[in-house]
Every structure is written in C-alpha cells, then in structure tokens.
Amino acid sequence: SLEVVILLVFGVFMLIFGLLLFRIHTGELPYSPDSTYGLFLVIVAFQIITMGKTPFGDLRRSWPIIIIGISTAVIGMLACFVPGPVSALVRSLVGVLLFAGGIALLLQLFFSAEKARIWLKVPGILRQLTLACILVYVMSIILGMVTLLPGITTDRETAVLLIVYGISFFYLSWCIQKVSRVYPPSETKAQVGSQ
Numbered sequence: 001s002l003e004v005v006i007l008l009v010f011g012v013f014m015l016i017f018g019l020l021l022f023r024i025h026t027g028e029l030p031y032s033p034d035s036t037y038g039l040f041l042v043i044v045a046f047q048i049i050t051m052g053k054t055p056f057g058d059l060r061r062s063w064p065i066i067i068i069g070i071s072t073a074v075i076g077m078l079a080c081f082v083p084g085p086v087s088a089l090v091r092s093l094v095g096v097l098l099f100a101g102g103i104a105l106l107l108q109l110f111f112s113a114e115k116a117r118i119w120l121k122v123p124g125i126l127r128q129l130t131l132a133c134i135l136v137y138v139m140s141i142i143l144g145m146v147t148l149l150p151g152i153t154t155d156r157e158t159a160v161l162l163i164v165y166g167i168s169f170f171y172l173s174w175c176i177q178k179v180s181r182v183y184p185p186s187e188t189k190a191q192v193g194s195q
Contacts, residue, residue: 001180004173006047011169013043018162025155034083037090041076044097045069055101055140057108091147099144106137125178132172139165 017036024031047053048069052061059065072093079090109116109130116133119126143161146153153161 001177002050003053004177006043006051007169007173007176009043011166011173013040013166014162014169015166018159018164018166021155021159021162025159032083034079034087034090037094038076038079038081040094041079041090042073045073045076048072055097056104091150095144095148097144098140098147102137102140102144106134106141109133109137125175125182129172129175129179132168132175135168136165136172139168 020029023029044055046069049066052059052065054065054068075086075090075093079086116130119130139161143158143165146158146161
C-alpha cells in the first residue's frame with residue numbers, strides 16, 4: 001500500500017541519516033541541517049497530500065489539508081534549495097512535528113476505541129502493531145526534543161537514535177502490511193456492515 005511505501009521511505013531516510021551522521025560528526029562529510037529538515041518536510045507533505053495522514057493523526061483529505069501539505073512542501077523545498085534564511089523556522093517546525101505529533105499519536109493510540117484497546121485483546125500481529133506504533137511514536141517524541149533542544153545529545157547518540165527510529169519504521173511498515181493481509185479492508189468493512 002502507499003502507506004507502507006511512505007513508511008519505508010521514512011525508514012530509509014532516518015537510517016541513512018543516522019549512518020551518515022557518524023561520518024558527518026568526524027568532518028568527513030559535508031552537512032546542511034536545513035537540507036535535511038527540508039527533505040523531511042517534503043516527505044511529510046507528500047504523506048499529507050496523498051493520504052491525509054498528518055503528524056498529528058489521520059484527517060479526511062480536503063482542500064485545506066492539501067493546501068497545508070503543499071505549504072509544508074514549499075517550506076521544505078526552500079530549505080533544501082537555499083539553506084540559511086529559514087534555518088530557525090524549519091528546525092522548529094520539524095521539532096514540533098516530531099515532538100507534539102508523537103505525543104498526539106501516542107495518546108490517540110491508547111485512548112481511541114478502535115486502536116490499542118482492541119488490538120491488545122487479539123493475539124498475534126495486532127499486538128505487534130501496537131508495539132511498533134509505540135516505538136515509532138516514542139522515538140518521534142525523543143527526536144523532537146533533540147531537534148528543539150540541540151546539544152542535549154551528542155552527534156553519536158543522535159545517530160544511534162536515528163538508526164533505531166529508521167528500524168522502527170521498517171517494523172511498523174511490516175506490521176501494517178501483515179495486518180492488511182490478515183485483515184483485508186474489504187472483509188473488515190463487510191464485518192462492520194453486518195453488525
């Protein structure tokens with residue numbers, strides 16, 4: 001599914017960033033934080049525009065949501081093309097999206113009647129999906145704090161966090177793919193309709 005593909009892209013982005021950060025730290029590779037933040041915003045914007053999935057939860061695709069997605073992409077592209085003028089804006093924006101978004105998604109996971117409350121009652125892949133979501137959301141919160149408060153971790157620690165974050169995206173994408181095979185959307189809708 002498109003959702004799985006975008007999650008895999010996020011995973012690859014975070015994993016590559018984490019691995020390269022070890023060499024960036026030593027000065028072996030050049031690095032522009034603005035371009036990294038900008039690329040992240042472009043990927044987030046693609047997810048918002050195509051699926052209505054925001055860092056704060058799922059919303060129905062509508063013109064306001066699409067406009068927000070396009071605006072996010074424009075800010076991200078501007079940061080990629082012209083590093084410097086929007087440094088503080090993109091760093092703060094990425095930090096807020098990760099930190100506040102992670103908190104919002106974690107709360108939705110546990111307080112929504114259709115998510116963890118049901119998933120944890122069913123043995124198997126749904127429990128793993130809950131674990132994968134928790135892992136991604138908690139890592140989002142931690143990396144949001146690291147982005148908003150630079151200096152609270154070393155580059156090496158941040159690199160390890162990014163690698164764990166990337167792997168957690170791979171795990172989440174695998175869980176979603178597995179869930180869609182075990183519980184096909186057409187069957188789920190049919191079951192809900194018959195109740």
